[in-house]
Amino acid sequence: MIDPICPKFEQAATLLGKKWVGLIIHQLLIGPKRFNELETEIKISGKMLSDRLKDLEQQGIVKRNVYNEIPVRIEYELTEKGKSLNPIMNELTTWAERWFE
Amino acid sequence: MIDPICPKFEQAATLLGKKWVGLIIHQLLIGPKRFNELETEIKISGKMLSDRLKDLEQQGIVKRNVYNEIPVRIEYELTEKGKSLNPIMNELTTWAERWFE
Numbered sequence: 001m002i003d004p005i006c007p008k009f010e011q012a013a014t015l016l017g018k019k020w021v022g023l024i025i026h027q028l029l030i031g032p033k034r035f036n037e038l039e040t041e042i043k044i045s046g047k048m049l050s051d052r053l054k055d056l057e058q059q060g061i062v063k064r065n066v067y068n069e070i071p072v073r074i075e076y077e078l079t080e081k082g083k084s085l086n087p088i089m090n091e092l093t094t095w096a097e098r099w100f101e
Numbered sequence: 102m103i104d105p106i107c108p109k110f111e112q113a114a115t116l117l118g119k120k121w122v123g124l125i126i127h128q129l130l131i132g133p134k135r136f137n138e139l140e141t142e143i144k145i146s147g148k149m150l151s152d153r154l155k156d157l158e159q160q161g162i163v164k165r166n167v168y169n170e171i172p173v174r175i176e177y178e179l180t181e182k183g184k185s186l187n188p189i190m191n192e193l194t195t196w197a198e199r200w201f202e
Contacts, residue, residue: 001138003128003131005142006194007201008202009197011197011201012196012197012200013197014123016123016193017117017118017121017122017123017124018118018120019115019119022114022118026106026110030104037102081200084196084199085196087192088192088193088196091188091189092113092117092189095113095186095189096107096110096112097109100113
């Protein structure tokens, strides 16, 4: 029997199913982060991180805060839409704890 | 401040963060499926689906049931480890409903 996939679910799963996105969101749920902090924590290339952050900004999940200090300070932060991913991450943490060594 | 990522979470997020995996698990949560059903529902290439299913089998998330009928019948089914992903998928469905048109 063919069970069609709900388009909304498909969009969400495709977005969150991109490599690195889960880890980026997980880290930003801790709090706003600088680019190099994310780069270090996730062990991701600068190019890939930049692409993913732009994508997440366009999707309204991440916002980029620029602070006019010298030198200028830039931080990435989850929007409300991004922060509402928290329950998914909590369930994923629970699953990971149970099934991975 | 650098917040290291828990290795267990990283393994789980990396596994589930592979393209198509979320959709494959979502469909198998409905029930056991044949290869061509998954192919049709997810609109994924046979090669990619075969690779992902082998990967998920090795991870103990999917099992392959072979029924000695004529012709032989093969179905893919979630293991207990796979079925325990259900809460994550439910949260993802809730999030998708709220944020996508």
